Amino acid sequence: MTVSASAVHTEKSIGQIRSALTSGEAKAGDIVRNTLARIEAEDARIHAFLSVNPDYTLAQAQRIDDLAASGASLPPLAGVPIGIKDVLTLEGFPATAGSKILEGYRPPYTATAVRRLADAGAVFVGKINCDEFAMGSSNENSAYGPVRNPHDLDRVPGGSSGGSAAAVAAGMATATLGTDTGGSIRQPASFCGVVGVLPTYGRVSRYGLIAFASSLDRVGPFAATVRDAAAVLGVIAGHDPLDATSSPLPVPDYAAALDATTGVAGLRLGVPSEYFAEGLDPEVRAAIDSGIEQLRAAGAEIKPISLPHTRYAVPTYYVIATAEASANLARFDGVRYGLRAPESNTLSAMYRKTRDLGFGAEVKRRILLGTYVLSAGYYDAYYRKAQQVRRLLTDDFLAAFREVDAIITPVAPTPAFRLGEKTDDPVSMYLADIYTVTASLAGICGISVPCGKSKTGLPIGMQILGKHFDESTLFRVAQIVEGFQG
Amino acid sequence: MATAAIVSPEIMAKYEPVIGLEVHVQLLTETKAFCGCANKFGAPPNTNVCPVCLGLPGALPVLNERAVEFATLASLALHCQVRERSIFARKNYFYPDLPKGYQISQFDKPLAEHGWIDVPTPNGTKRIGITRLHMEEDAGKSIHDGFSDSATRTYVDLNRCGTPLIEIVSEPDIRTPDEAYEYLTRLKEILLYTAVSDCNMEEGSLRCDANVSVRPRGQEKFGTKAEVKNVNSFRFIRAALEYEIERQIDVIEGGGRVVQETRLWNANEGRTYSMRSKEQAHDYRYFPEPDLPPLIVSSIRRAEIAQQMPELPEARRARMVADYGLTEQDAQTLTATRAFADQFEAAAKTAKSPRRVANLIQSELTSRLKAAGLELEQSPISMKGVAQAADLAEEGKLSSKQLKQLFDIAFEKSEDFPVVYEREKPQQITDASEIEKMIDEVIAANPKQVEQYRGGKKTVAAFFVGQVMKASKGQANPGLLNELVVRKLDS
Numbered sequence: 023m024t025v026s027a028s029a030v031h032t033e034k035s036i037g038q039i040r041s042a043l044t045s046g047e048a049k050a051g052d053i054v055r056n057t058l059a060r061i062e063a064e065d066a067r068i069h070a071f072l073s074v075n076p077d078y079t080l081a082q083a084q085r086i087d088d089l090a091a092s093g094a095s096l097p098p099l100a101g102v103p104i105g106i107k108d109v110l111t112l113e114g115f116p117a118t119a120g121s122k123i124l125e126g127y128r129p130p131y132t133a134t135a136v137r138r139l140a141d142a143g144a145v146f147v148g149k150i151n152c153d154e155f156a157m158g159s160s161n162e163n164s165a166y167g168p169v170r171n172p173h174d175l176d177r178v179p180g181g182s183s184g185g186s187a188a189a190v191a192a193g194m195a196t197a198t199l200g201t202d203t204g205g206s207i208r209q210p211a212s213f214c215g216v217v218g219v220l221p222t223y224g225r226v227s228r229y230g231l232i233a234f235a236s237s238l239d240r241v242g243p244f245a246a247t248v249r250d251a252a253a254v255l256g257v258i259a260g261h262d263p264l265d266a267t268s269s270p271l272p273v274p275d276y277a278a279a280l281d282a283t284t285g286v287a288g289l290r291l292g293v294p295s296e297y298f299a300e301g302l303d304p305e306v307r308a309a310i311d312s313g314i315e316q317l318r319a320a321g322a323e324i325k326p327i328s329l330p331h332t333r334y335a336v337p338t339y340y341v342i343a344t345a346e347a348s349a350n351l352a353r354f355d356g357v358r359y360g361l362r363a364p365e366s367n368t369l370s371a372m373y374r375k376t377r378d379l380g381f382g383a384e385v386k387r388r389i390l391l392g393t394y395v396l397s398a399g400y401y402d403a404y405y406r407k408a409q410q411v412r413r414l415l416t417d418d419f420l421a422a423f424r425e426v427d428a429i430i431t432p433v434a435p436t437p438a439f440r441l442g443e444k445t446d447d448p449v450s451m452y453l454a455d456i457y458t459v460t461a462s463l464a465g466i467c468g469i470s471v472p473c474g475k476s477k478t479g480l481p482i483g484m485q486i487l488g489k490h491f492d493e494s495t496l497f498r499v500a501q502i503v504e505g506f507q508g
Numbered sequence: 509m510a511t512a513a514i515v516s517p518e519i520m521a522k523y524e525p526v527i528g529l530e531v532h533v534q535l536l537t538e539t540k541a542f543c544g545c546a547n548k549f550g551a552p553p554n555t556n557v558c559p560v561c562l563g564l565p566g567a568l569p570v571l572n573e574r575a576v577e578f579a580t581l582a583s584l585a586l587h588c589q590v591r592e593r594s595i596f597a598r599k600n601y602f603y604p605d606l607p608k609g610y611q612i613s614q615f616d617k618p619l620a621e622h623g624w625i626d627v628p629t630p631n632g633t634k635r636i637g638i639t640r641l642h643m644e645e646d647a648g649k650s651i652h653d654g655f656s657d658s659a660t661r662t663y664v665d666l667n668r669c670g671t672p673l674i675e676i677v678s679e680p681d682i683r684t685p686d687e688a689y690e691y692l693t694r695l696k697e698i699l700l701y702t703a704v705s706d707c708n709m710e711e712g713s714l715r716c717d718a719n720v721s722v723r724p725r726g727q728e729k730f731g732t733k734a735e736v737k738n739v740n741s742f743r744f745i746r747a748a749l750e751y752e753i754e755r756q757i758d759v760i761e762g763g764g765r766v767v768q769e770t771r772l773w774n775a776n777e778g779r780t781y782s783m784r785s786k787e788q789a790h791d792y793r794y795f796p797e798p799d800l801p802p803l804i805v806s807s808i809r810r811a812e813i814a815q816q817m818p819e820l821p822e823a824r825r826a827r828m829v830a831d832y833g834l835t836e837q838d839a840q841t842l843t844a845t846r847a848f849a850d851q852f853e854a855a856a857k858t859a860k861s862p863r864r865v866a867n868l869i870q871s872e873l874t875s876r877l878k879a880a881g882l883e884l885e886q887s888p889i890s891m892k893g894v895a896q897a898a899d900l901a902e903e904g905k906l907s908s909k910q911l912k913q914l915f916d917i918a919f920e921k922s923e924d925f926p927v928v929y930e931r932e933k934p935q936q937i938t939d940a941s942e943i944e945k946m947i948d949e950v951i952a953a954n955p956k957q958v959e960q961y962r963g964g965k966k967t968v969a970a971f972f973v974g975q976v977m978k979a980s981k982g983q984a985n986p987g988l989l990n991e992l993v994v995r996k997l998d999s
Contacts, residue, residue, distance in 0.1 A: 111566045119565070131559050133566060232565040237798035266570045266800050346798055349598050352609020353563045357664070373602055396600075396793035405795060 029064060029172035030215070031193030033057065036102050036250045039196065043090055043101050050086035050101030054079055054145050057103040061147060061194045068192050069169050070185040072108050073116050074148035079103075082145040089143075099257055100143030105195040107186050108149040109156050110241065111230040112136050115146075119232045120154040120164040120182075123380025124360045133230020134265065135199060135241045135258040142257045147195055151185035154382045155351065156201055156234045158182045159209060159454040162445055163384045170441070171213060173480055177438040180210030183244070187214035190244045197245040197254045201231060203238045204339050205433075205458025208470035211244060212433035212483025215472045217251045217500065218244045222491045223465035224269035226255075227262030233350040235343035236267075238462045248471060248501040252276035255493065269491070276497055283498050287321030291499070292426035296332035297457055303436040309474035309482040310432050316506045317430070317499070325426055329418040332460055334411050336452060339459035341395050341408035348392030354380060387448065416464040419487070428495050429487040431457050433470045437480035457485060467493050471500040472507055515757050523722040523760075525753045526730055527682035528639075529745075531695060533674050533705045534646065534713040535578045541645045541672035542569030542612065549711050553665040561670035563607030568799050571596075575643065575672035578704035579619055580805055580813045582674055583641045585702045585820060586695075588623030590810050596643075596797040601790050604664050605648035613675075615794040618642035619803065625698070626822070627690040636691050637679030643803075646671035668712075674704075680719070680730065685749035692716060692742045697821045701846045709740050716742075720749055721766065722756045731756070732766040736780055739773045748773040752780055824849060832862035838870055848884050848891075855895035864898040865891075872912065876919050889918050893925030900929070904987030907977060910934040938985045940992060943976070946984070947996050950975045961997050969993055 034042070034053065042048040058076055065071050086101045106112055109119045111129035118124045132140070140146070153163035161169040161184030169184040171177040172192040179188040183200030187210035190198055200207045202220045211218025219242040226241045233239055243254035259273045293314060298307060318324045356362035356376030363375030381389070395404035422429060434454055444451045461468045466487055473484035484503055488496045540547050543560035559567035583590050597615035623638035648666035655663060676695065682688050696707045696714060707714040716739060721731035736752055739745045756766045770789075771780040805813075819827070825839040828849075834842070843849045852869070856862035873894060877887055889897075897914070900906040906914075918928045937943055950972055951958055961968040972993045977984055 109566075117565065124565070127565075129559075129564065129566065131564070131567075228566075229568050230566040233799075235798075264570060265568050267568075267798075345795060348793075349600055349608075349610050349795070352600060352602065353565065353607060355602060355604075355609060357604045358562070358607060359564075369604065393793065396795055398791045398793075401793075401795070 029068060029175065029192050031060070031064075032246045033060075033103065033190070033193045033196045035247060036099065036196060036245075036253050039101050040096070043086070043096060046090075050083040050090070050145060051080060053101055054083040054103050054147065057147050057195065060192075064192050064194060067170060067175055068172055068188050068194070069167055070151055070189040070192065070194060071105070071148040072118060072120075072151050072166055072185075075115060078114050079145055079147055082140075086143055086145065097141070097143035098253065099139060102144050102196050103147045104139055104144045104254075105147050105150045105186065105189045105198040106136055107152050107183050107198065107200045109152060109201055109232045109234075110136050110199060111232070112146060112149065115149045117149065117232065118166070119156070120152045120166060121354075121380065121382070121385070122165040122361060123354045123376070125165075127360045129230075131230065133241075134227035134262045136230060138258050138260075139199070139254070144257075150183075150189055150198060152200075153182035153184070153206075154385050155232065155347070156182040156203055156206055156239075157347070157384050157388055159205070159451050160439070160441075160444065161185065161210070162441065163382055165382055168441060171438050173215060174438065174478075177440055177480070178213065180213035180434070180438060182206040182210075183218075184210045184213075186244050187211050187216055187218060190214070190216045190246055197243055197250055199241060199254075199258070200244055201234075202240050202242055202458075202462065203234050203343060204462045205455045207240075207242045207244065208458050208468055208483070208485055209434050209454065211470035212481065212485075213438035215475075215481030215483075216244050216246055217248050217472070217504070218242065218470045219251050219255055219493070219496070220461060220468040221255060221259060221493060222269075222467040224267055225259050225273075225467070225491065225493070227258075227260075227265040227268045229262055229264040233346075235346040236350060237346060238339075238343055240462075248469075248497055248504050249277055249280055251469075252280055252493075252497045271491055274494055276494060279494050280497050280501055283501065285320060286317055286499055286502050288323070289321075289428065289495070289499065290323045290325055290426040291317060292325050292327035292422055292429045294327050294329045294332070294422070294429060294431060296329050297431040301435050301453070301456070302432060305476045306432050306434070306436060306482050309476075310430070310484055313473040313484050313503055313506065314430055317502065320502055322499075327422050327426060327429070329415075329422060329460065331411065331414045331418050335415055335460045335463060336456055338408045338411045338415065339455070339463055340391065340452060341404050342412060342463070344388045344392030345396050345405050346392065348389050348396065351381075351385070351389055356380075384448070412463045415460055419460075419464045419466055423489045427488075428499055431485045431487065433457060433483040433485040437476045437482055461487050466490055467496060469493075469496040469500050471503050473503055474507070515754050515761065519761060520754070520757060522724060523753075523757050524725045525683060525685075525749070526680050526721050526723060526733075527685075527688050527749060528680040528719040529678045529682065529688060529691060530717045530719070531676045531692070532715040533582070533676065533699060533707065535575050535672040535674065535704050536706060537572055537574045537578060537672055539572055539574075540670035541572050541575050541643070542670055545670065547671055549713070551667055553663070554667060556667045557669070561607070562666060563609075563669075569612060569797075571800060571803065572672060576803065576805065577813055578672070578702075579641065579643045579674045580810060581702050581816060582676075582699060582704050583620030583623065584810070584814050584817060585698050586620075586623040586625060586638050586641065586676065588620035588638060588641050590620045590805055591617060592805060592807065593617070594619045594642075594803045594805070596800045596803065597794045598797050599644075600793045603647065603650070604662065605650045605666065605669070607648070607666060607669060611645060611647060612797055612800070613644035613794075614642035619805070625691060625694050627687060627694050629687055629690070634681075634687065636681045636687070639677045639679050641674055641676050644673050644675060645669070646673050685746040685753070688718065688749055689742050689746045692745060694821075696742075697844065701818055701820055703818070703846070709742075715740070716745055718745060718749055718752075720752050720756070722753055722760070731760075732768050734766065734768070734780075735770045736773055737770060737783070740775070744773060744775055747778060748780060751778065755780070818846065828853070832856055832866065834863065834866045838866040841870060841874060842866060844884055851891035855891040859895040860899050860902045864902055865895050868894050868898050868901075868911075872915050876915060880919055888922045889915065889925045893918070896929065897925050904985060905936065906934065907936075907982045907984065907986045909977065909982030910936075913982070935983050936985045937980055937983050938988060940988060943980070943984050943989055943992055944996070946976050946979050947972065947993055950979065951996060958997065969997060972997065
């Protein structure tokens with residue numbers, strides 16, 4: 023297959039939709055019908071969507087149009103077509119988490135972040151494909167088949183929120199929700215040339231997010247522009263009494279702050295040497311370097327920094343994430359919902375057969391790894407040690423943020439790789455997360471923003487990392503970087 | 509009850525049992541530990557459930573503040589040190605009535621530690637240590653029988669999932685089954701006083717597992733222990749421990765070794781059965797629960813909770829002995845539950861003689877309750893009724909025989925004392941001449957006793973009172989009778 027530029031398309035922005043609706047120039051029903059038509063036309067080759075429900079979607083749009091007709095003021099995301107990663111629950115749609123074990127499962131409740139979008143007038147165009155239980159860096163671990171990169175259908179969109187990134191890149195949604203545990207928003211955003219936000223841990227409620235690793239999982243938006251991503255985050259962020267780990271800190275109006283931004287003059291931006299070492303693709307390096315130079319030219323102060331424990335991040339991440347996953351995925355046992363293997367004579371046979379049939383290879387690998395690191399006799403050597411290293415990694419960032427306002431790095435060592443390229447080598451796949459797992463472990467916020475392309479036209483993203491609950495600075499820097507792009 | 513019944517008392521005496529108890533107690537909160545579902549026993553199956561307690565994908569636990577308050581109150585009542593920062597942990601195991609595949613519990617940083625309970629023993633008061641008190645959630649119920657297809661199916665009721673529990677672990681300080689029984693009785697009493705639980709063993713709101721081993725007397729090292737589960741009354745705990753101690757001694761005396769294992773008590777057969785050995789034991793893979801932040805109970809909060817502490821049984825007993833002139837034994841009975849002690853005190857305050865109220869309870873009420881198989885709180889005769897009876901007796905308006913008859917009727921018909929008294933209104937002979945006539949007859953028939961009395965043995969008067977009372981079928985007015993007997997004998 024050759025590069026298919028036609029698959030890349032930009033949907034109307036949130037601002038355009040708003041002015042079209044308020045001026046009466048378009049109706050929400052028309053906007054959403056266009057989006058559904060686009061999905062119908064494009065998704066056969068991209069495969070970003072796992073379920074659509076046009077009746078549901080059009081009914082939502084109709085309510086917006088009725089509201090507009092009544093002359094009432096429209097909520098902030100009125101009529102905006104949004105897709106939801108299939109690890110988040112939305113009553114009325116299935117929630118498979120990309121797994122066979124949840125085939126046919128219909129959740130009886132809606133995730134907090136999703137409900138907040140609905141309350142803000144968003145219209146849901148469908149549930150989106152992802153790696154099984156958000157475990158993967160290429161979207162090849164979906165039980166329902168991989169998603170393809172709209173920039174090159176032979177290449178992966180990244181993972182695990184590959185479908186969420188691809189849907190925005192292919193104009194099948196104005197924004198989408200994804201989740202990020204070790205890089206699952208930032209890396210696909212980079213591969214697909216869109217904006218993806220990793221909010222600070224606790225910024226967005228996890229209620230209704232089918233857990234992979236609870237201390238790392240975050241819900242965040244994808245959009246074509248920094249401003250749209252900021253607007254969506256502003257809606258989904260904030261304290262939720264249903265999530266004990268959600269923060270009570272007030273949420274700034276990110277989008278309004280962007281409109282009033284003063285650029286990056288005077289901002290101190292750190293560049294950690296550890297992220298520009300061996301293994302970084304020269305084209306990626308060149309793109310990030312040039313982005314950094316442009317930021318310097320725009321008035322930012324660029325400071326070299328060190329995050330000395332970076333090299334321990336990948337193993338630390340894979341110990342903690344898999345340990346938590348081994349417990350989080352124990353509930354998929356065939357007893358109450360989802361798949362149950364037939365013809366089991368004993369309880370333990372039912373468990374074993376159901377889980378063998380229902381889980382894919384990568385999920386099984388991680389459950390085994392996580393079970394092992396928590397086992398009697400191994401806990402201290404693996405899990406406890408990993409928690410200690412996690413503290414050191416966090417301290418690295420806290421120390422750095424005393425010197426700088428944000429940190430600039432690549433998102434991934436390479437642009438999008440080919441389908442099948444890494445599937446036989448889990449470790450090389452894990453190393454694709456090398457620049458993203460650090461922020462996940464430290465709980466800080468991050469963003470992936472397009473920052474140039476490879477010679478073959480593949481997008482390359484810049485990662486900007488910020489202090490806990492300082493998403494505003496990320497948006498401010500990212501919008502400048504976005505402005506450099508043609 | 510069957511026991512191993514093979515080990516002689518001499519051999520038994522060579523060994524010392526070591527016992528530790530783990531008690532699970534459901535907290536009486538309105539809602540469950542981590543969601544807003546009603547915490548209620550007896551609802552139709554799977555009706556008090558929501559995404560959180562069903563463990564549906566994506567649902568998250570949020571800790572019930574009230575459960576923390578109750579657990580802290582219980583900790584303080586048991587003299588525990590409450591941690592300012594405790595940690596919830598996941599205890600991982602698979603079972604159909606455990607919907608998340610793990611139980612939220614606490615592990616290496618429990619809510620409270622280092623407590624104790626004083627228990628009476630034949631050698632005086634003994635202090636039993638409490639290692640820890642931690643918070644956790646209950647699982648659901650697997651129902652293996654009672655359905656037409658129970659041979660091939662198990663049904664699961666998840667109403668109980670997420671019910672807040674505290675687990676109270678004792679030190680291995682207990683040395684006899686009787687001490688275990690006393691420890692549990694005291695523990696239950698204290699918990700009932702704090703009102704954090706109803707401690708109803710039949711409904712499973714108090715459950716107990718026992719760890720027991722034996723060692724030759726004088727040896728410091730513990731023997732290999734067995735854990736005895738599935739015991740649903742304190743009497744059975746005592747019986748199960750008696751059985752298990754004898755079994756272990758028999759194994760050792762027979763040249764064998766006790767294996768570390770979990771054993772189930774079978775109440776029908778009065779013995780324990782091996783359930784699983786140590787090799788089959790679970791590795792629960794505890795790790796900190798990432799969905800819940802550390803539980804902080806600040807010193808201010810702790811002090812606020814301590815303010816709610818009611819007067820506990822031991823202190824109350826001491827005060828009641830002082831206030832009402834009761835014996836220690838009376839006070840013991842009267843404080844068995846807080847509600848009961850409250851009722852007693854309310855009755856005693858209005859009664860002419862609190863001591864007589866207490867005596868009536870001890871002599872007349874408890875024996876009848878025992879015979880009827882009733883608990884104190886199920887008594888047909890209320891404390892008010894006992895107080896009324898005491899006053900009538902105190903005023904001499906009721907002979908003790910009449911009182912006994914009225915109590916019998918009350919128990920027979922399940923009626924309170926005032927009701928029975930109103931209806932029966934026992935006849936009393938208050939006509940002095942009629943009583944005198946009976947006294948004359950008794951005196952005439954017992955010249956020897958008359959001689960004794962007149963020889964200075966004044967206590968013989970009671971003999972005459974008793975004889976006349978008997979002759980009057982218990983109907984003579986006791987006050988009048990006493991007076992007349994003395995007058996006649998002295999004349």
